[in-house]
Amino acid sequence: MGPRSDAQRVTVIGAGVIGLSTAVELARDGHEVTVVADVDTMDTVSAVSAALWFPYRAERSPAVVELLRSSFARFAALSEVSDSGVEMRAGTVVERSATPDRSWTAFVPDAVEADPRLLPPGASSGVRATLPFIVIPAYLPWLRARASALGVVFERRSVQHLAELAGRADTVVIAGGIRGGELLGGDPDVVPVRGQVVRLANPGLTDWVTDTDEPDRLTYVFPRRDDIVVGGTSIDGSWDRAIDVDTERAILERAAALVPAIAGQPVLGRAVGLRPARPTIRLERVTGHELPVIAAYGHGGAGVTLSWGTAERVLALLRDDAT
Ligand SMILES: Cc1cc2nc3c(=O)[nH]c(=O)nc-3n(C[C@H](O)[C@H](O)[C@H](O)COP(=O)(O)OP(=O)(O)OC[C@H]3O[C@@H](n4cnc5c(N)ncnc54)[C@H](O)[C@@H]3O)c2cc1C
Secondary structure, X not given: OOOOOOOXXXXXXXXXXXXXXXXXXXXXXXXXXXXXXXXOHHHOHHHHOOOEOOOOOOOOOHHHHHHHHHHHHHHHHHOOOOOOOEEEEEEEEEEOOOOOOOHHHHXXXXXXXXXXXXXXXXXXXXXXXXXXXXXXXXXXXXXXXXXXXXXXXXXXXXXXXXXXXXXXXXXXXXXXXHHOOHHHOOOOOOEXXXXXXXXXXXXXXXXXXEEOOOHHHOEEEEEOOOEXXXXXXXXXXXXXXXXXXXXXXXXXXXXXXXXXXXOOOOEEEEEEEEEEEOOOOEEEEEOOOOOOEEEEEOOHHHOOOOHHHHHHHHHHHHHHHHO
16 A cells, blocks of 8 residues: 555554564555564564464453454465465364353354364363464564565664654554563563473474463474474463473473374474563553553463454554544
């Protein structure tokens, strides 16, 4: 889309999945977008993400249901774009609760009850479904290239105060993940939820399995293309970014019990990411600052899952201001 008469100069702070998706969405609508980030995309929490479209640790609210719905549709469309890194993949959600939350299945045409004989010991039930599966090492570079092709400008630096952007931007979008509240005077509601993963060689698996109802024995096996992301942990309030060897051993034991074919596969890499958790995602206009601000942070364990819905909501908030 070309320039528009009411185009705004928008600075997006953050080059993770939320910042990049938002930048693409605003640029597609004809706005002049600059992304400012002090951490390169492939070093963000987003790059650690596994990444399945699934509302893990996402707030349960009508607003989030809408973000889920719209993101599902956008990812399903992107799975038709050959180099996007997005695929529609079948897999199993293992449930260990007597009252599992299946609200997400409303958007998933082929979701069915899993065969109990294929579930691990202790599981109460499960769902088989084909979901968007986002191969992050392909997807994030693709998203960044898409933004550049739409004219988005990238700057690598830290923003210390919003006042620095006065005169350069008409609106600022804060997509700063776990640091999203810092430029707004602090946000005590944001807490890290530490996630540790290990990457194994892929012996040819395609189906994913996720078993996340019990946080202290969270387990998932996500075969990408050449590797498999195996997780995980979910430790509230931990800022520890170091790989813990004992934790990795326990993850691999649990995962091999879930998917025996991964036992003994060579380790290709390891990572820790701090999920930007918040009781509710902050997705709103924020007043009282040097220039108009839209906050878009606090997506916890579902930032990729909710990314396109978030980007669409930011655009709607921007348009409200323009009218
Ligand atoms: C192990 C693990 C597995 C996960 N699996 C999944 C999954 O399967 N599906 C899913 O949907 N989600 C998953 N997640 C969650 C997902 O990764 C996060 O919700 C998401 O990455 C958050 O994205 P973000 O863009 O908000 O933040 P980030 O990716 O952290 O990006 C923040 C950006 O803000 C910039 N920034 C912040 N403050 C400033 C400043 N003052 N100046 C300049 N730049 C600034 C940083 O440089 C960075 O570029 C997982 C997370 C982990 C840790």
